[in-house]
Amino acid sequence: MRLMDSQAQINRSISTMHIAIVSETTLPDVNGVAMTLGHMVSGLCARGHKLHMIRPRRNKDDAADLRDGYSETLVYGFPLPGYPGLRAGLPAKSALLRLWSKQRPDVVHIATEGPLGWTALSAARQLGLPVSSYFHTNFQSYTLHYHLRLLRKPVSAYLRHFHNKADRTLVPTVAMQRELERQDYANVGVISRGVDAGLFNPNKRDDALRASWDADAHTPVVLLVSRLAAEKNLDAACLAYREIQKLNPETRMVIVGDGPARKNLQLRYPDVIFTGVKTGSELARHYASGDIFLYPSLTETYGNVTIEAMASGLAVVAYDYAAAQLHIKHDVNGLLVPYADNAAFITQAQALASDMARVHRLRNTAPITVSALGWSQIIVQLEAVLSDIVRTRGVRYVQPEIATATD
Numbered sequence: 001m002r003l004m005d006s007q008a009q010i011n012r013s014i015s016t017m018h019i020a021i022v023s024e025t026t027l028p029d030v031n032g033v034a035m036t037l038g039h040m041v042s043g044l045c046a047r048g049h050k051l052h053m054i055r056p057r058r059n060k061d062d063a064a065d066l067r068d069g070y071s072e073t074l075v076y077g078f079p080l081p082g083y084p085g086l087r088a089g090l091p092a093k094s095a096l097l098r099l100w101s102k103q104r105p106d107v108v109h110i111a112t113e114g115p116l117g118w119t120a121l122s123a124a125r126q127l128g129l130p131v132s133s134y135f136h137t138n139f140q141s142y143t144l145h146y147h148l149r150l151l152r153k154p155v156s157a158y159l160r161h162f163h164n165k166a167d168r169t170l171v172p173t174v175a176m177q178r179e180l181e182r183q184d185y186a187n188v189g190v191i192s193r194g195v196d197a198g199l200f201n202p203n204k205r206d207d208a209l210r211a212s213w214d215a216d217a218h219t220p221v222v223l224l225v226s227r228l229a230a231e232k233n234l235d236a237a238c239l240a241y242r243e244i245q246k247l248n249p250e251t252r253m254v255i256v257g258d259g260p261a262r263k264n265l266q267l268r269y270p271d272v273i274f275t276g277v278k279t280g281s282e283l284a285r286h287y288a289s290g291d292i293f294l295y296p297s298l299t300e301t302y303g304n305v306t307i308e309a310m311a312s313g314l315a316v317v318a319y320d321y322a323a324a325q326l327h328i329k330h331d332v333n334g335l336l337v338p339y340a341d342n343a344a345f346i347t348q349a350q351a352l353a354s355d356m357a358r359v360h361r362l363r364n365t366a367p368i369t370v371s372a373l374g375w376s377q378i379i380v381q382l383e384a385v386l387s388d389i390v391r392t393r394g395v396r397y398v399q400p401e402i403a404t405a406t407d
Helices: 006-015 032-046 093-102 115-127 139-145 149-164 174-182 207-212 234-247 262-268 280-288 304-311 322-327 342-353 356-370 375-392
Strands: 018-022 050-056 070-075 077-080 083-089 107-110 131-134 168-171 188-190 221-225 252-256 273-276 292-295 315-319 335-337
Touching: 018 032, 018 115, 032 050, 032 304, 032 375, 050 083, 050 115, 070 093, 083 115, 093 115, 107 115, 107 375, 115 131, 115 149, 131 375, 168 174, 168 375, 174 188, 174 322, 221 234, 221 280, 221 304, 234 252, 234 262, 234 292, 234 342, 252 280, 262 273, 280 304, 292 304, 292 342, 304 315, 304 322, 304 356, 315 322, 315 342, 315 356, 335 342, 342 356
Parallel strands: 018 050, 018 107, 050 070, 107 131, 131 168, 168 188, 221 252, 221 292, 252 273, 292 315, 315 335
Antiparallel strands: 077 083
16 A cells, blocks of 8 residues: 555645635624635635634534535634624634544634634644634734723734744735734735625615615715724714714715624714614615715724725725725725824815715726626635645645555
8 A cells, every 4th residue: 555646645635625714703793804704615615625614603502514515613612792792712722633633634724813713723733734824803903992002012922923823824915914024924925805796786776775864866875884893993984974964964874883882882973873784785785875985994904895885886985005005096986095194084075075976976986996806816816825835835644545555
């Protein structure tokens, strides 16, 4: 008996990989990480790869999803304070060592840096498995919004140490790549994000939905889709709305989403319409039924909602970084504001709302700009990166079932 030639084994793995994914948030959770992973899973499965997800159990009735090409292992977790329904995974190194020793993946992709992610990284390293990680969230920036400034340096050091133990750290923009490299992150690669233009498009505009907001065809509607939390800088959008109202008291503001800041925002801005979380076709209807999209967040690694709003035909006002910097050309398909300049954000939003002809011009141009940002090409790029990680790690363990016999 002898094992298959090592290079042939690597080529087999590259053409049809067995990919383990570790994440503390997955669909139907509503956030950028879960949404991105959802597209990643469906796209890689459609291309013939075998995926196994390791995630926290959501509740006692939660069951693993087991279907052709995709399976799950559920681990214990704990609820995140202030975020009902979201859970962080508890350390599970022993369980992962057993799982991956019996069903050895070609590569491990880690999407979150919590306790589960850390133990997955440790287990993968112990078994000699290739590892990719995704830098999805600026946790070190969040410390500034939760009175935890003393933790900024330790959090930054932990994240750098975590990602530098992976073979490749993936980020969505070249600007983020350069920023992490400046902070001494190693092996940083860029995989952008796509938008489902079939779902998010201007044709989803719904006059009946606008009427429920007391808006007719001529009423300006300001929209915001976001997690409602301190790090999202939401007051800038709400204060911009107040300034817009001074020019046109009929203007309506609709905020889609939920989070720990919602109650306080509702008390301070009682005339704003809070819809709660919307997903799928309902979310698409809400996007397309607005006119102006105000996105004030300063802590994004990308900002999926920016391109969803553009695809839906909204005039976007956003800070000049992340997805906005990548896809908005100022006053051609949206408006860019100098980073962290809240006064400029408010001024530009008010000026835009005072000129509805300009709003309509930007609304018409925005969907054209992002129409080519399909997820299929993103998945092909991701597949190539994961294949390269497998290839460059060289000779690896070969599972007994693919050994070949010789006389």
